[in-house]
Amino acid sequence: MERLPGFRDFYPEPTPHPEVWSADARQYIFDKWRTVARRYNFREYDGPPLEPLELFTTKSGDEIVGQLYNFTDKGQRPVALRPEMTPTLARMIAAHERNYKKPVKWFAVPQLFRYERQQKGRLREHFQFNADIIGESNPASDAELIALLIDTLRAFGLTAQDFVIRLSSRNAWQEYYKSGKPKTESGPAEYQFFQVIDKLERATPEESEKKLSALGFSLHDVNHFIASGKPTAELDCILQNLAARGLRDFARVDYQVVRGLAYYTGVVFEAFDAKGAFRAIAGGGRYDNLVKLVSGNKVDLPALGFGMGDVVLLELLKERKLLPAFDSRTDVFVLIENEGLRPQSLKLVQDLRTAGYAVEYPLTAAKSDKQFKRVQELKAAFTARVENDAYVRIRNLNTRTEVVAGFADTRNHLR
Amino acid sequence: MERLPGFRDFYPEPTPHPEVWSADARQYIFDKWRTVARRYNFREYDGPPLEPLELFTTKSGDEIVGQLYNFTDKGQRPVALRPEMTPTLARMIAAHERNYKKPVKWFAVPQLFRYERQQKGRLREHFQFNADIIGESNPASDAELIALLIDTLRAFGLTAQDFVIRLSSRNAWQEYYKSGKPKTESGPAEYQFFQVIDKLERATPEESEKKLSALGFSLHDVNHFIASGKPTAELDCILQNLAARGLRDFARVDYQVVRGLAYYTGVVFEAFDAKGAFRAIAGGGRYDNLVKLVSGNKVDLPALGFGMGDVVLLELLKERKLLPAFDSRTDVFVLIENEGLRPQSLKLVQDLRTAGYAVEYPLTAAKSDKQFKRVQELKAAFTARVENDAYVRIRNLNTRTEVVAGFADTRNHLR
Numbered sequence: 001m002e003r004l005p006g007f008r009d010f011y012p013e014p015t016p017h018p019e020v021w022s023a024d025a026r027q028y029i030f031d032k033w034r035t036v037a038r039r040y041n042f043r044e045y046d047g048p049p050l051e052p053l054e055l056f057t058t059k060s061g062d063e064i065v066g067q068l069y070n071f072t073d074k075g076q077r078p079v080a081l082r083p084e085m086t087p088t089l090a091r092m093i094a095a096h097e098r099n100y101k102k103p104v105k106w107f108a109v110p111q112l113f114r115y116e117r118q119q120k121g122r123l124r125e126h127f128q129f130n131a132d133i134i135g136e137s138n139p140a141s142d143a144e145l146i147a148l149l150i151d152t153l154r155a156f157g158l159t160a161q162d163f164v165i166r167l168s169s170r171n172a173w174q175e176y177y178k179s180g181k182p183k184t185e186s187g188p189a190e191y192q193f194f195q196v197i198d199k200l201e202r203a204t205p206e207e208s209e210k211k212l213s214a215l216g217f218s219l220h221d222v223n224h225f226i227a228s229g230k231p232t233a234e235l236d237c238i239l240q241n242l243a244a245r246g247l248r249d250f251a252r253v254d255y256q257v258v259r260g261l262a263y264y265t266g267v268v269f270e271a272f273d274a275k276g277a278f279r280a281i282a283g284g285g286r287y288d289n290l291v292k293l294v295s296g297n298k299v300d301l302p303a304l305g306f307g308m309g310d311v312v313l314l315e316l317l318k319e320r321k322l323l324p325a326f327d328s329r330t331d332v333f334v335l336i337e338n339e340g341l342r343p344q345s346l347k348l349v350q351d352l353r354t355a356g357y358a359v360e361y362p363l364t365a366a367k368s369d370k371q372f373k374r375v376q377e378l379k380a381a382f383t384a385r386v387e388n389d390a391y392v393r394i395r396n397l398n399t400r401t402e403v404v405a406g407f408a409d410t411r412n413h414l415r
Numbered sequence: 416m417e418r419l420p421g422f423r424d425f426y427p428e429p430t431p432h433p434e435v436w437s438a439d440a441r442q443y444i445f446d447k448w449r450t451v452a453r454r455y456n457f458r459e460y461d462g463p464p465l466e467p468l469e470l471f472t473t474k475s476g477d478e479i480v481g482q483l484y485n486f487t488d489k490g491q492r493p494v495a496l497r498p499e500m501t502p503t504l505a506r507m508i509a510a511h512e513r514n515y516k517k518p519v520k521w522f523a524v525p526q527l528f529r530y531e532r533q534q535k536g537r538l539r540e541h542f543q544f545n546a547d548i549i550g551e552s553n554p555a556s557d558a559e560l561i562a563l564l565i566d567t568l569r570a571f572g573l574t575a576q577d578f579v580i581r582l583s584s585r586n587a588w589q590e591y592y593k594s595g596k597p598k599t600e601s602g603p604a605e606y607q608f609f610q611v612i613d614k615l616e617r618a619t620p621e622e623s624e625k626k627l628s629a630l631g632f633s634l635h636d637v638n639h640f641i642a643s644g645k646p647t648a649e650l651d652c653i654l655q656n657l658a659a660r661g662l663r664d665f666a667r668v669d670y671q672v673v674r675g676l677a678y679y680t681g682v683v684f685e686a687f688d689a690k691g692a693f694r695a696i697a698g699g700g701r702y703d704n705l706v707k708l709v710s711g712n713k714v715d716l717p718a719l720g721f722g723m724g725d726v727v728l729l730e731l732l733k734e735r736k737l738l739p740a741f742d743s744r745t746d747v748f749v750l751i752e753n754e755g756l757r758p759q760s761l762k763l764v765q766d767l768r769t770a771g772y773a774v775e776y777p778l779t780a781a782k783s784d785k786q787f788k789r790v791q792e793l794k795a796a797f798t799a800r801v802e803n804d805a806y807v808r809i810r811n812l813n814t815r816t817e818v819v820a821g822f823a824d825t826r827n828h829l830r
C-alpha cells in the first residue's frame with residue numbers, strides 16, 4: 001500500500017537513499033526554529049490543521065480556493081486542511097487578544113496543505129516556521145521580525161554570501177498605482193496589478209505588457225520604478241534599525257517583490273538564496289486589516305509576519321553542505337556476553353538511562369562479534385560490560401582506553 | 416469565526432483561563448516524550464496525517480470505519496485523516512525494512528483524528544506518543560517497551576503510587592476461548608468475545624452474561640479466569656525482566672485488559688492512574704500479523720507498540736500538580752530610557768540574543784514605569800540599560816544587585 005502522492009514519510013537516519021526524507025533533519029530544522037524564536041522572546045502557539053473552509057475562502061482572495069484540500073465533514077460542515085497559518089492566528093488573536101499584552105510576538109511550526117495539480121516532485125504538504133507580531137504599527141516591529149528571519153537563517157550557518165532579504169512595500173506600489181492612470185481607483189483591479197508585478201520575474205515581457213496596459217500602465221514605467229529602488233520612509237527606518245543590529249548587509253530594497261496574497265497592506269519581503277538558484281526561502285509582510293476581517297470588525301489590530309518552509313530550506317542546506325551528521329545517537333552500548341549476567345546488565349542499562357544516557361543493548365542472546373558489529377553500526381561512544389555483581393568494564397571507543405569501575409561508579413567514566 | 420468543534424487551539428502561557436489549552440504544556444509533554452525515547456535509543460519517524468482510506472479500513476476491523484475523518488479528495492481518492500499511527504508505521508516498515516537492522520525501535524508524536532459523535536468535552540483530535548519495536552518476537556522486547564512506558568510516566572514525576580501497568584495476554588484469552596465451548600473456533604466470533612471482555616468494566620453483568628452465553632461462555636467462568644490472574648510463561652518472563660530493572664512494582668497481571676483493536680496478537684497492556692479516576696493513560700500490545708497484512712504478504716515481521724495520548728496525561732499531571740510554571744521565559748529585558756541610545760541598545764539586544772539569551776526590549780519609545788511594569792509581567796531575570804557607548808548597567812532582579820560593565824562584557828554578568 002502506497003502513501004498519497006505529494007505526501008512525505010520521514011525516516012530515521014541513515015535513510016535508505018537520498019530521496020527518502022529524514023526525520024532527523026526535520027527535527028534539526030524544527031529545533032533551530034524554536035531556539036531562535038525563543039531568543040527573540042516569541043512564544044509558541046498552534047491551531048487545528050482542519051478549519052472551517054470559510055476562514056480561508058472569504059479572506060485570502062479567490063485564487064486560493066482551487067488549491068485547497070477541502071471537503072464536507074460528517075456533520076455537513078465545509079472544512080479545509082489549513083493551506084497557511086495566518087487566518088488561524090488572526091482567529092485566535094481575535095478570540096483572546098485582551099488577555100495578552102501588545103505587541104504579541106508569537107510563532108508556530110504548522111504542517112500546511114495545498115491540493116495543487118500534481119507535478120513531478122511537487123509536494124502537497126510542507127512544514128512552515130511562522131512568526132508574527134500583532135498590535136504594533138511602528139516599522140520598528142517590521143525590523144524586529146526581519147531580524148528574526150535573518151538570525152534564523154544564520155543559525156543554520158548561512159551567511160550574507162548565502163542569502164538576501166528583498167524588501168519591498170505595498171504602500172509604495174499603492175502610491176505608484178494611484179499616481180498612474182489606473183482604470184479603477186482600487187479594489188480588484190489594484191490587486192490584479194499586484195498580481196502582474198508578482199509574476200514579472202516568471203512571465204514574458206509581452207505577457208506582462210499586455211496585462212499592464214489593460215490596467216492602464218506600461219511595463220517600461222513599471223520597470224523604471226523598480227530600478228529606481230528608492231526606499232520609502234518606512235523602509236528607510238527598517239534599514240537603519242537593521243544597521244544598528246549589524247544586520248544591514250542581509251537586506252536590500254527590491255520593488256520587484258510584492259507578494260501574491262491579497263491581504264498584505266504595507267512592507268513585504270522575501271528571503272532568497274544569493275545565487276537565485278532556489279525558490280523563495282521565506283516570505284512575509286504586513287496584514288493590518290486581517291484581524292479585523294476575521295473577527296467580523298470586533299478586533300482591529302495591525303499585524304505582520306513571515307513564513308519559512310522546510311523544503312527549500314533543506315535543499316539549500318544540503319547544497320551548501322550545512323547539515324550535520326545525524327547517524328550517531330547511542331552513548332553507551334551495554335554488552336551482554338554472559339547471559340547469566342543479563343539481570344545485572346539490565347540493571348546497568350536502567351541506571352544509565354535514568355542518568356540521561358542513550359543506551360542500547362542486545363535484547364536477546366547474541367554472539368560477541370555480532371554485538372561488536374552493532375556497536376560500530378550505531379557509532380556508540382562507549383561500551384560497558386558487567387563483569388560480576390560488583391564491577392563493570394567500560395571502554396571509550398574514541399580514545400580506545402578501558403577501565404574497570406564499581407557498578408554504581410560506571411557513569412563517572414562515560415566522559 | 417469559530418474553530419471546528421472537538422478541535423483545540425493552543426495558546427502561550429499564561430492562558431486566558433484554565434479551559435484554554437496551553438502550547439507550553441504541550442511542548443513540555445512532547446519534550447519529555449522525546450527525551451525518554453532517545454535514552455531508550457528509539458529513533459523518531461513520521462508519516463502523513465492524510466492516508467489512503469484503505470490503510471485503515473481493511474486492517475483495523477469494521478468498528479473503526481464509522482469513526483474516521485474520511486472523504487474523497489479532488490483526485491477521486493478515498494482518503495482519511497489518520498486515527499492511529501500503527502498502520503502508517505507498518506506501511507513505512509514494509510517499504511524500507513531491508514535498510515534497517517532489526518529489531519527496529521522507532522517512535523513518533525503524531526496528531527490523530529476521530530470523527531466521533533460530539534459529546535461534551537470530547538475531542539476529535541489528540542496527540543499521541545507512539546513507540547514500537549519491530550522484528551523481535553522474544554518477550555524481552557515486550558519488557559523493553561513496557562520499561563519505556565514506565566520511565567516515560569516517571570519522567571513527569573509520576574510514581575508507583577500514581578500509576579500501574581495492567582498486563583494481559585491475547586494468547587491467554589485465545590487459549591481460554593479454545594478450551595471453552597465456543598460456537599465457532601476462531602475469526603469473527605473470537606473477536607466478538609474479546610470485545611465483550613474489553614467492555615466488562617463498563618457494561619452491566621446482565622449485558623455481558625447475555626453476550627457471553629450467545630458465544631458459548633458464562634460470565635461466572637470468565638470472572639473466575641480473570642480473578643486467577645496466573646501469568647503465562649511469556650508474562651512471567653516480562654515481569655522478571657522488569658524486576659531486574661527495578662521496575663516490578665509498576666506492573667501487575669490483569670486479564671480484564673484485552674484491548675479493543677482487532678490486530679493485537681500477544682501481550683497487551685494498559686497504563687492507568689492508581690486511583691482509577693481517569694481513562695487509560697496509555698495502551699498497547701503485540702501485533703505480529705499487521706506488517707504482513709499491510710505489505711500484502713511481502714514482509715513478515717513481529718511487532719509491538721504502545722500509544723500514550725496527551726489529553727488524559729495532562730489531566731493527570733494537573734490533578735497531581737506535576738506541571739511546572741511556564742510563565743517566565745525572558746532572560747534579559749533591555750531598558751531604553753534614552754531614545755538617543757536606541758541604536759546602541761539594539762546592538763546590545765543583538766549581541767545578547769546571539770549569545771543565546773532570550774531578550775526583550777521596548778519596540779517603540781515607552782515611559783520608564785511602563786517598561787518596569789513589563790519587566791515584572793515577563794518575570795525577566797535581568798535588566799540591562801545602555802549608559803553610553805561604552806557601558807551597560809545590569810540589574811539582577813532576583814538578588815536585587817546592580818553592576819556597571821563594559822559593553823562587550825555584559826554577558827559575563829548575566830548569571
